[in-house]
Structure formats: C-alpha cells, structure tokens
Amino acid sequence: MIRDDLKAALVSAMKSGDKTRTAAIRLIQAALKNRDIELRGSDKAPDDDVLVTEVLQKMIKQRRESIALYEQGGRAELADVEKTELDVIEGFLPQQMSEAEANAAIDAIVAETGASSVKDMGKVMAVLKDRHAGQIDMSKASGLVKARLG
Numbered sequence: 001m002i003r004d005d006l007k008a009a010l011v012s013a014m015k016s017g018d019k020t021r022t023a024a025i026r027l028i029q030a031a032l033k034n035r036d037i038e039l040r041g042s043d044k045a046p047d048d049d050v051l052v053t054e055v056l057q058k059m060i061k062q063r064r065e066s067i068a069l070y071e072q073g074g075r076a077e078l079a080d081v082e083k084t085e086l087d088v089i090e091g092f093l094p095q096q097m098s099e100a101e102a103n104a105a106i107d108a109i110v111a112e113t114g115a116s117s118v119k120d121m122g123k124v125m126a127v128l129k130d131r132h133a134g135q136i137d138m139s140k141a142s143g144l145v146k147a148r149l150g
Contacts, residue, residue, distance in 0.1 A: 002052040002092055003032070009092075020081075024088035031055050046133070049094070053134035059089050061139070097135045099144075105132055106141070106148055118149050 006025060013021040035055050046054070063086040070079035097105065109127045113120065124145050129138060 002049050002056075002094070005092060006032075006052075020084050021088055024085045027085065028056065028059065028089060028092065031059055050133045052092075053094060056089055056093050057137060060086060060093075063089065094134050096137065097132065102132075102136050102141060102144055103148075105136070106144055110145075110148060115149060118146060121145055121149055124149070 006028060010022065010025045010029070013025060032052060032055055035051060039051075063082045067079045067082045067086070070076070070082065106124065106128065109115075109124050109131075113123050113127060115121070115124050121142075125138070125142065128136070128141055128145070132141075
C-alpha cells in the first residue's frame with residue numbers, strides 16, 4: 001500500500017536528516033488526511049491506493065502549475081523548491097501506463113462500449129476511470145479519448 005510506503009519513507013528521511021524530503025512527505029500526508037476528512041461518512045470512498053493516487057496526481061498538477069508561474073515571474077528559487085517536491089511526490093505514484101498502453105486500453109473500451117462520437121466520451125471516460133484510475137493521468141486520457149472519438 002502506498003500509505004505504508006509513505007510512512008516508511010518519512011521515517012527514513014527523518015533518520016537521514018533529509019529535511020526537504022521529510023517536508024514533502026509531510027505535505028503528502030497532510031493532503032491525504034484532508035481527503036480522508038472530506039470523505040468521512042461517505043459511502044463513495046474509493047479503494048485506498050486509488051484515493052492516494054488521486055491525491056498525488058492532484059498535488060503533481062498543482063506543483064507543475066506553480067513551477068510555470070514561478071518561472072514566468074522570475075522566481076527560480078521557488079520553482080526549484082516546487083521541482084524538488086514534485087520529484088518526491090512522483091516517486092510515490094504507481095507505475096503509469098505508457099501512451100501505447102493507454103491507447104490500447106482506450107481502444108478496447110471504445111470497442112466495448114460502442115462509442116462512436118465525442119458525445120460518447122463520458123461513457124468511455126467513466127469506464128476508463130473505473131478500470132485504470134491509478135495507472136493513467138485522467139487529463140491526458142481525456143485528450144486521447146477525444147482524439148480517438150473526434
């Protein structure tokens with residue numbers, strides 16, 4: 001489980017005195033705690049690794065946006081901090097599908113659902129998310145599905 005990996009990595013980073021890695025892992029754990037609180041009492045809670053992966057992907061997206069903004073604003077030191085956090089966060093993501101694997105999965109789902117136009121994109125994305133939520137970035141998948149159906 002990813003949460004166990006996070007706990008072990010935090011202990012390891014603290015023992016080695018790696019303050020930047022320790023801080024980044026604590027940010028991840030705080031984001032997970034917030035997500036757990038949001039889902040409390042909800043019967044729609046996804047599988048734990050799927051939940052953790054969603055949180056990690058959201059954090060990665062935030063870091064990439066921040067890096068772009070800091071670089072545009074000439075704040076290289078802040079962009080470097082974000083890049084370091086991004087590297088740590090990406091290290092905990094499960095292995096992502098290659099573009100060829102993603103296209104193959106999308107083709108199979110399109111054939112299975114009988115999708116033929118962009119109007120059917122919602123059906124395809126729903127099945128794709130159910131089956132491959134932790135293995136594929138949904139924003140990239142959206143573009144691939146749109147290109148396939150367009």
